[in-house]
Amino acid sequence: MSAYTVVPAEGLVKLDAMENPYRLPETLRREIGEAVADAEINRYPDPTAPALMKRLREVMGIGPEYDILLGNGSDEIIHIIAQSVARPGAVVLAPRPSFVMFSVYTQLAGLRYVGVLLNPDFTLDPDVFLRALAEHRPAVVFIAYPNNPAGNLFSEEAIATIVAAAPGLVVIDEAYHAFGRKTFMARLAEFPNLVIMRTLSKLGLAGIRLGYAVGRPEWIREFDKVRPPYNVNVLTHVVAERVLAHYDVLDAQARSISAERERLDGALRKLPEVTVFPSDANFILIRVPDAHRVFEGMRRRGVLVKNLHTGVPLLHHCVRLTIGTPEENRRCLAALAEALAAG
Numbered sequence: 001m002s003a004y005t006v007v008p009a010e011g012l013v014k015l016d017a018m019e020n021p022y023r024l025p026e027t028l029r030r031e032i033g034e035a036v037a038d039a040e041i042n043r044y045p046d047p048t049a050p051a052l053m054k055r056l057r058e059v060m061g062i063g064p065e066y067d068i069l070l071g072n073g074s075d076e077i078i079h080i081i082a083q084s085v086a087r088p089g090a091v092v093l094a095p096r097p098s099f100v101m102f103s104v105y106t107q108l109a110g111l112r113y114v115g116v117l118l119n120p121d122f123t124l125d126p127d128v129f130l131r132a133l134a135e136h137r138p139a140v141v142f143i144a145y146p147n148n149p150a151g152n153l154f155s156e157e158a159i160a161t162i163v164a165a166a167p168g169l170v171v172i173d174e175a176y177h178a179f180g181r182k183t184f185m186a187r188l189a190e191f192p193n194l195v196i197m198r199t200l201s202k203l204g205l206a207g208i209r210l211g212y213a214v215g216r217p218e219w220i221r222e223f224d225k226v227r228p229p230y231n232v233n234v235l236t237h238v239v240a241e242r243v244l245a246h247y248d249v250l251d252a253q254a255r256s257i258s259a260e261r262e263r264l265d266g267a268l269r270k271l272p273e274v275t276v277f278p279s280d281a282n283f284i285l286i287r288v289p290d291a292h293r294v295f296e297g298m299r300r301r302g303v304l305v306k307n308l309h310t311g312v313p314l315l316h317h318c319v320r321l322t323i324g325t326p327e328e329n330r331r332c333l334a335a336l337a338e339a340l341a342a343g
């Protein structure tokens with residue numbers, strides 16, 4: 001295995017990690033400052049986080065019949081779920097390519113990871129997936145909706161069929177929910193084996209690390225046995241609660257990022273030699289003639305993006321561009337066009 005490396009971004013337009021480019025308004029930042037000043041940081045955090053839980057339920061429309069698990073980012077929730085189901089021979093199944101941490105935490109928990117290859121356009125073939133379910137009988141299926149790294153939403157019907165056919169738990173990872181605007185939250189009642197996972201990271205709060213999973217108490221109770229006692233810190237509780245009280249601010253930012261994505265998508269499609277994959281997230285995946293040259297050429301021009309040409313199937317010469325502010329996207333597009341032209 002290799003450690004998760006973060007490329008230094010000092011002095012660069014940072015478009016490599018699906019962060020929200022916008023800061024919070026000054027008034028809200030002051031409000032957060034006051035809330036943080038009042039926080040009892042001499043005490044361990046209350047893991048039941050009543051104020052934050054209440055706010056999350058309100059803002060995200062989570063019914064009282066479901067429980068919520070909080071994580072130090074949704075990365076930790078993936079880790080907790082993998083550990084919860086770990087038994088010799090157990091399998092975790094996910095589309096391939098998808099979010100890398102599904103496979104990392106699966107391996108760390110000593111489980112077997114099976115990736116089900118997507119179509120070359122990154123759509124999911126339900127028949128192939130159903131066959132994989134029957135063959136491997138996975139303890140857990142992870143499906144990112146929209147998927148990372150292509151940003152597309154798989155067919156809702158296909159996912160529902162998979163959830164119905166799965167012999168174990170299905171986790172739908174809605175990290176990009178605010179941009180895709182589609183969710184399985186309302187379908188939790190239909191499927192006893194479904195858990196929804198989300199994060200505040202892509203919404204503008206990557207720095208505080210808060211993810212959550214929503215599901216029937218029977219599931220959340222088991223995950224809670226694996227969760228480290230004080231996994232989410234007091235400051236994260238306080239800040240998340242205050243920012244979610246102004247969810248309209250985050251939602252407006254997400255909407256303008258989605259509008260920018262559509263604009264950038266149109267501009268990218270005019271570039272020769274670039275294949276653009278449709279995205280419902282806050283990033284766009286493209287294929288270029290030489291990903292390494294484009295990555296380096298863009299970095300030399302002050303823009304950091306993600307080179308996904310690392311041997312992963314289907315991602316041959318693919319580069320992922322996070323959506324930034326209109327000005328950052330203009331620089332991104334110019335840097336890309338120049339890097340391509342430099343040949």
Ligand SMILES: *Cc1c(COP(=O)(O)O)cnc(C)c1O
Nearest residue numbers: 073074075099144148175199201
């Ligand atoms: C970014 C991302 C996450 C991780 O989010 P954190 O809450 O910051 O740990 C989870 N799932 C997907 C699909 C992601 O792209």
